[in-house]
Amino acid sequence: MNSADGSVLAKPDQSLATQSLDDMSRAYAFTTRLDDLVAWGRKNSLWPMPYGTACCGIELMSVMGPRYDLARFGAEVVRFSPRQADLLLVAGTITEKMAPVLVRIYEQMLDPKYVISMGACASSGGFYRAYHVLQGCDKVIPVDVYVPGCPPTPEAVLDGVMALQRMIAKHTPRPWKDQWKSPYEQTR
Amino acid sequence: MSKLDNIKTDLASKFNTANYKFVHAFGDDVLEIPKEDILPVLRHFKASQRFDFLMDICGVDYPTRQKRFDVVYHLFSSKDGSRLRIKCQLAENDWIDSAINTWVGADWFEREAYDMFGIKFNGHPNLRKILTHHQFVGHPLRKDYEADAQQHCTEPLPIHFNNEPGVDGSILNDRYVPLNIGPSHPAMHGTLRVMVELDGETIVRANPEIGYLHRCFEKMAETHPYNQVIPYTDRLNYCSAPMNNVGYCKAVERLLGVEIPPKAQAMRVVLAELSRIIDHIIAVGTGGVDLGALSAFFHLFTYREKVYTLFEKLCGSRLTVAMTRVGGMAQDTPEGWFDDVLAFCKDMRGQVDEISRLMLDNKIFIKRTQGVCPVTATEAVQWGYTGPLLRASGVNLDLRKATPYYGYDALNFDVPVGTSGDIYDRYLVRIEEMKQSIRIIEQICKNPPSGDYTIRDKGIVLPEKKDVYGNIEGLMNHFMLIIKGLRPPAGEVYDATEAANGELGFYLISDGSANPYRLKVRPPCFAIYQSFPSVVKGAMIADAIATVASMNLIAGELDR
Ligand code: SF4
Numbered sequence: 203m204n205s206a207d208g209s210v211l212a213k214p215d216q217s218l219a220t221q222s223l224d225d226m227s228r229a230y231a232f233t234t235r236l237d238d239l240v241a242w243g244r245k246n247s248l249w250p251m252p253y254g255t256a257c258c259g260i261e262l263m264s265v266m267g268p269r270y271d272l273a274r275f276g277a278e279v280v281r282f283s284p285r286q287a288d289l290l291l292v293a294g295t296i297t298e299k300m301a302p303v304l305v306r307i308y309e310q311m312l313d314p315k316y317v318i319s320m321g322a323c324a325s326s327g328g329f330y331r332a333y334h335v336l337q338g339c340d341k342v343i344p345v346d347v348y349v350p351g352c353p354p355t356p357e358a359v360l361d362g363v364m365a366l367q368r369m370i371a372k373h374t375p376r377p378w379k380d381q382w383k384s385p386y387e388q389t390r
Numbered sequence: 391m392s393k394l395d396n397i398k399t400d401l402a403s404k405f406n407t408a409n410y411k412f413v414h415a416f417g418d419d420v421l422e423i424p425k426e427d428i429l430p431v432l433r434h435f436k437a438s439q440r441f442d443f444l445m446d447i448c449g450v451d452y453p454t455r456q457k458r459f460d461v462v463y464h465l466f467s468s469k470d471g472s473r474l475r476i477k478c479q480l481a482e483n484d485w486i487d488s489a490i491n492t493w494v495g496a497d498w499f500e501r502e503a504y505d506m507f508g509i510k511f512n513g514h515p516n517l518r519k520i521l522t523h524h525q526f527v528g529h530p531l532r533k534d535y536e537a538d539a540q541q542h543c544t545e546p547l548p549i550h551f552n553n554e555p556g557v558d559g560s561i562l563n564d565r566y567v568p569l570n571i572g573p574s575h576p577a578m579h580g581t582l583r584v585m586v587e588l589d590g591e592t593i594v595r596a597n598p599e600i601g602y603l604h605r606c607f608e609k610m611a612e613t614h615p616y617n618q619v620i621p622y623t624d625r626l627n628y629c630s631a632p633m634n635n636v637g638y639c640k641a642v643e644r645l646l647g648v649e650i651p652p653k654a655q656a657m658r659v660v661l662a663e664l665s666r667i668i669d670h671i672i673a674v675g676t677g678g679v680d681l682g683a684l685s686a687f688f689h690l691f692t693y694r695e696k697v698y699t700l701f702e703k704l705c706g707s708r709l710t711v712a713m714t715r716v717g718g719m720a721q722d723t724p725e726g727w728f729d730d731v732l733a734f735c736k737d738m739r740g741q742v743d744e745i746s747r748l749m750l751d752n753k754i755f756i757k758r759t760q761g762v763c764p765v766t767a768t769e770a771v772q773w774g775y776t777g778p779l780l781r782a783s784g785v786n787l788d789l790r791k792a793t794p795y796y797g798y799d800a801l802n803f804d805v806p807v808g809t810s811g812d813i814y815d816r817y818l819v820r821i822e823e824m825k826q827s828i829r830i831i832e833q834i835c836k837n838p839p840s841g842d843y844t845i846r847d848k849g850i851v852l853p854e855k856k857d858v859y860g861n862i863e864g865l866m867n868h869f870m871l872i873i874k875g876l877r878p879p880a881g882e883v884y885d886a887t888e889a890a891n892g893e894l895g896f897y898l899i900s901d902g903s904a905n906p907y908r909l910k911v912r913p914p915c916f917a918i919y920q921s922f923p924s925v926v927k928g929a930m931i932a933d934a935i936a937t938v939a940s941m942n943l944i945a946g947e948l949d950r
Contacts, residue, residue, distance in 0.1 A: 257628035267691040282576035299523035332606035
C-alpha cells in the first residue's frame with residue numbers, strides 16, 4: 203500500500219505465516235475418527251440447565267457450590283435457558299402441574315441433548331405415591347442417567363455426570379431417545 | 391378465671407351462646423359454634439382486639455357425619471400469646487361466609503379449603519383452585535378420594551389475572567404487555583410462577599400461581615403411621631429440615647402428653663438454631679443472586695456446607711435428616727459433637743460480619759432494596775405475616791419469647807425488630823438473627839445437659855437395638871410397635887414453633903388409630919406470599935424479583 207508521500211510500507215511477511223501454519227499441521231496429527239473427536243469435545247463441555255424444583259434442587263446448589271464444584275468436569279456454565287444448554291438436570295419432584303412445562307423446556311433444547319434425573323422423585327416419584335405427583339420424569343421425557351438418593355449426595359451426582367460423559371464418549375445413547383415424541387402431541 | 395371462661399362471659403354479653411360449645415382439649419381452647427355466627431364472632435374478636443391474628447383456616451372431612459365438614463379457624467393473640475380455635479360444621483352443598491373482609495389474609499386459606507374439600511365460602515371474590523392443576527377434577531383431601539389417583543395435566547395454564555375482584559382475568563388489556571415469569575425461569579426460584587402485566591417496566595397487576603410443587607403432604611400424612619410422617623416433614627421447608635421435624639414431633643408429643651428429657655430438648659434447640667442459620671444463608675445468598683451478586687452465594691455456601699458436615703456427623707445425612715422421633719431423638723450425639731458445634735460458631739461469628747460487609751454495606755444492594763416495596767405493621771398483621779418479615783415491619787413477635795418451649799425462656803437472646811418493613815430491613819433482621827442464633831447455640835453447647843436422649847416409654851419409643859437382638863422382651867416390644875404403630879389418644883392439637891421464616895403450625899387430629907386422621911400444616915410463607923400482588927403493584931419488575939427473594943419462599947411448604 204502506498205502512503206501519501208509515496209513510500210512503501212513494510213508488508214507483513216506472508217511467507218512466514220504460511221510456513222508456521224504448515225509446521226503446525228505437521229506437528230499435530232489427529233489420529234482419530236471425526237465422530238470420536240466430536241464426542242470428546244461434547245463430553246468435556248457440557249452446559250447444564252438446572253431444573254431444580256424441590257429439595258434436590260437445593261442439594262444441586264451444593265454440587266455447583268464451592269466444595270463439590272461441578273466446574274471441574276467441564277460442566278462449567280450453568281445456563282437457565284434451554285437454548286443455551288445441552289444437559290437438562292432434573293432435580294426434584296415433578297408434579298402433574300409441572301409436567302407440561304418440563305416437556306416444553308426439553309423440546310426447546312437443541313440437539314444433541316442429554317437428561318440426568320437426580321433423585322428418587324425425578325426418577326420414580328419417590329415416596330410420593332400421591333395424586334398430584336408424576337411417577338418419574340421419564341413418563342414424559344427420555345432420561346439418560348438416573349441418580350438414586352433422596353437427595354443424592356453431591357458425590358453421587360458427580361458420578362452421574364461422569365457416567366453420562368462415558369456414554370457420550372462411547373456413543374451409547376439411549377436407543378429409544380430418537381423415537382421420543384411429545385406425549386402431548388395429540389392434544390396440541 | 392381461665393382464659394376460656396373469660397371468652398365465655400365476653401361472648402355471652404353479645405351473642406346468644408345457648409348452642410355454643412366451649413371445650414378445653416389438650417391445653418387448647420376450642421369454641422364450637424353454628425356457621426351463622428362465625429363471621430360476627432370473628433369480627434367481635436378482632437374489633438375488641440382480643441385476637442389480632444388469623445393464623446389459618448382449614449377443613450376436615452368426616453364422611454359418616456350428617457354435616458360432613460368441619461371448618462376450623464385458628465386465632466392468635468400477640469398480646470398474651472394465647473390461641474383460640476373456632477369450629478363449625480357444614481353439610482356437603484352448604485356454604486359459609488368468607489372472612490376475607492375481616493382479615494385479608496383469609497384469602498388463600500379459604501381457596502385452599504375450597505380446593506381440597508370443596509367447602510364454599512360465600513362472598514370470596516375469587517374462589518377457584520389453588521394447589522391442584524386446572525384440569526383436576528374432585529377434591530383430593532376428602533376421605534373418599536384415593537391417595538394415588540393421579541390425573542394428568544396435558545397443557546400449561548395460559549396467562550390470566552383473575553385475582554382481582556370485578557375483572558375478567560382472562561381478558562388482557564392490550565395497552566399493557568403481559569409477561570410470564572416462571573416456573574423454571576432464570577429470574578424466578580424453581581417452581582414459582584408470577585404473571586404480570588407491564589406498563590413499560592411498571593407492574594400494573596400481578597398474579598402468582600402456585601401448586602407446581604403440590605406433593606400432597608397432607609394426604610401422605612393420613613396414609614402413613616406417625617413416625618413415618620417425619621421424613622415427609624423434612625421435605626416441607628427443605629432449607630431448614632430439622633425445624634420441621636421438631637415442630638411435628640412437638641405436636642404429637644403434646645397429644646400423647648409426654649415431655650422429652652433435657653438432653654433431647656437441648657439437641658432440638660441446637661439443631662433448630664443451626665437450621666435457622668443455614669436457612670437465612672439461603673435467603674441472603676440467593677437473594678443476592680437475584681440482585682446480580684453471585685460471589686456472596688459462593689462465599690455463604692461454604693458455611694452452609696460446614697453445617698451440613700455437622701449434621702452428617704450427627705446422623706449420617708445432610709439435607710433431609712429426620713433426626714427427631716416422637717419422644718426424643720433418634721440417637722445420641724457422637725463424641726465431641728457439641729465441641730464441633732462450638733468451633734463452628736466461633737468461625738461463623740466472624741463470617742456474619744463479613745457477610746454484612748459484603749452484602750448490606752454494598753451501595754448497589756442498598757439502593758436496590760432500601761425503601762423498596764415496604765409493608766407496614768398493620769398490613770403485615772392483616773395478611774398473617776410471621777417471622778423475620780413481620781419483625782422487619784416493626785412487630786415484636788417471636789414465639790420463642792411469646793410462648794417459650796424447650797427452655798428458650800432460660801436462654802439469653804434478643805429479638806431484632808425493623809422499622810420500615812422494606813426489603814433492606816428484612817435482610818438486616820435475618821443477619822441479626824443469625825448472630826442471636828449463634829449466641830443461643832453457644833450457651834447450650836458450653837454446658838450440654840447429660841442424661842438420656844429419648845424417653846423410654848415402651849408404647850412410644852422403639853427399644854435399643856441391643857435389646858431387640860438380645861432379649862425376647864425387647865424383640866416383642868419392637869415387633870408390637872412396628873406392627874401396631876404408635877397410637878395417641880383421640881383428640882386434636884394445634885402446636886406451633888418459630889421456624890426460620892415464621893410460625894410453623896401443625897394441626898393434628900387423631901382418631902386413636904396408627905395414622906393421623908388429619909394433619910394440617912400452617913406454612914409461614916403461604917400467608918406471606920398471598921400479599922405479593924398488592925405489595926408489588928406499581929413497583930418495577932426488578933423490584934418484584936427482589937421482593938420474591940426477600941420473602942424466602944420455599945415451594946415445599948408453600949404448596950405442600
Ligand atoms: S428425591 Fe427426596 S430430596 Fe429429592 S426432591 Fe424428592 S423428596 Fe426431595
